Amino acid sequence: MDLRLTETQQMFKKVAADFVKAEAPSHLLTQWFRNKATFLPELYGKVAELGWLGMLIPERYGGAAVSFTDCAVVFEELGCAPVPGPLFSSGVLGALLILEGGSEAQKKSLIPDICSGKSIVIAAITDGGAGWGPESVETRLNKTTGGFVVDGAKRFVYDAEGATSFICAARTENGQITLVVVDRQSPGVSVTPQIGFMASVCEVRFDHVQVTDSNMLGEAGAGWQILDRALEKALPILCAYKVGACQEIFDFTAEYTRTRVLFGQPIGRFQRVQDHCVDISIHLDAARWVTYETLWKLDAGMPATASVHEAKAVASEAYYQACNFAHMVFAGPGTDYQHPLMAHSVLAHTLYQYLGTPLYHKRKMMELSYPSGEK
């Protein structure tokens, strides 16, 4: 047992923390989220230069090939801000999808550009929106002479705005799910920002989009297995991002209790206010330790699937609840879009849904731990 970060990890963390301080200070962040300008090409380019896209990817495809925990400490710091943009959705999940499902030629042609930030590859999974399982995939993939046609409307595609390609989950005529790489510039692809209490979410329509064999990722029908494999590695990184966000919320809320004076004393002297901070800390540390234990399992090559589902459930819930308890402390001013809490709050709601709700992942965890159905 050793619960310390390594020296390298501490260094990674420091570099990322300095980056956040310099490039994503809270006054800019609040503006970005308020104006829904969460895709910032310049900022994204800087992230790419630092080597934070494709951190989990082997070096031969342009990645950094660091451990899961190494990657997580960087994303934890990025989550503190929270730094927006497709850092996770393309740099981690998009790259891993191609690594897990692509042919050697696809890996060589697609992944290096993801790592350099030149291309942004985003998974488009949900159709109906409410479900994240394979049963919810409705977009169709029909064979034509010389190729295939994709038809469907993917709702709630996170980070679609800056995408250069999509990895679309589609159902073939015989009902199998296949992943298809679709260039954003293909005729029939349209991207529309979605209105609502969420950040960086678009609807992506595929209207009779022509694709060829070379656009297929993996074998026909292997789509969901590829997605599962990529998610198992990617989700804990997203969890670490949320851990960072929770830490930031805890820190700035605690600081507020020292400086905000009401009824003649700092509000942190009121035990009800203290209680909210206790609750934030519990959600923060639940997310932190479940996440880092999962990362350790992945790094150690242990079975981690159930842990990954658990971490996603705990971290999503933690981020959401940390915001809620912080809102209790900040009251009115915390609901102003100029306040840093609002960036977190809108993102916490978005990420609560993104790639599956806590209940969805708890059920998956339970199913793996204690399968239903009589033996």
Added chain:
Amino acid sequence: MDFSVRTDPPEIGDFRKEVRAWLQENMRGSEHLRWSAGWSTRDNEEEYQFRRELGRKLGRKGWLFPVFPVEYGGAGLTIDHHVVLDTELDRYGLNLGHVFYTVAHVVAPVILKWGTEEQKREFLPPLTRGEITVWELLTEPQGGSDAANCQTRAIKQGDHYVVTGQKVMVGYRSPDALFTLVCTNPSGKRHENLSWLLIPGNLPGITIQPMYLMMGLKNSVFFDGVRVPAKYLIGGENNGWKVANTHLELEQGGEGRVGTNALVERVVEYCQQTRVDGKPLLEDTNIRNLIADMMIELHVVSLMERRNFWHRFVRQPHPYGGVQFRYYQRMVRLRNAERLQQIMGYDALVPNPSVHEDVDFDYVVRSGPGRMHGGGTLDTDRVVFARRVGLGRPTKEKAPETI
């Protein structure tokens, strides 16, 4: 990071094998016993005696306090050895913390930290070798959470302290030694008027009366002019509050633990065996969701315990980890108590002596409301948390170092 507690570093060598073989030998004859919880409603003389004896045997090898120096009854080993011992005992449903029914695990570190060389050599070995049972007396009738408002007086007369007063809700079975907070300077300032005193259990003037509580038997202890030799005062006169903070930190969650919790397995087993409408209860979606929440929360409890354990042994006390964990654990107990009632109905209220008490549904349900207060309330935990984090204050109170 490395969360493993069952894969050992190379320095451990064959220690795990040795411990496992030793336990196989020394746990023989306990197969039919079902362990009582730390605070028990059961009264099983055979089980009690078995564990007392096991404690003495472990103590003779220095294994009850493996990291303590040999001259004080420990084995001079490392945190990793402690982990081995704890995890191997865990296979039998026990842990070093309360293997032999005493609170030595929170008292001995206090003596180690605050005692003089003479006191350490005299007082520690009987405790650390599991020879004597120890009670810790803090709560008084007028001041539960307000432990510093201590009315038990210890007035110096020559080379003795004369102790008069009452402590409540303490102890189990009979004590060989009592460790208590006393007021040595009635006119002194709060927090500067207390001392930490070891009182041999056989001195004249001590009366013990049972108290029947929700979670089992506890006691009231009366001191009526008990003459305690001055050498039993630990950490200096009127320095008792600081001394007490060492064991308070341990008691308030800072002790940590590396063991497991078998409750979920027991609940799942019940839900597999119990059929409703021809199907096992475990097939019910609502039941599955309840169990999933139990699993996650108990897992978080055990991760926080492990974190606190690690911080303690690397001598970097977590600033707020102790009280955070304890508050959370108690809230989880409350939620699980209700979940059990939702899952199994009246069965959740029926004691079952054929299982360990810690996973006996009736005990778990009562533990919800019944074990919210030992060593401080939910509210004192949050008060301490606020001081440690520095909520509403410019400074942060430091966590006391413990061992």
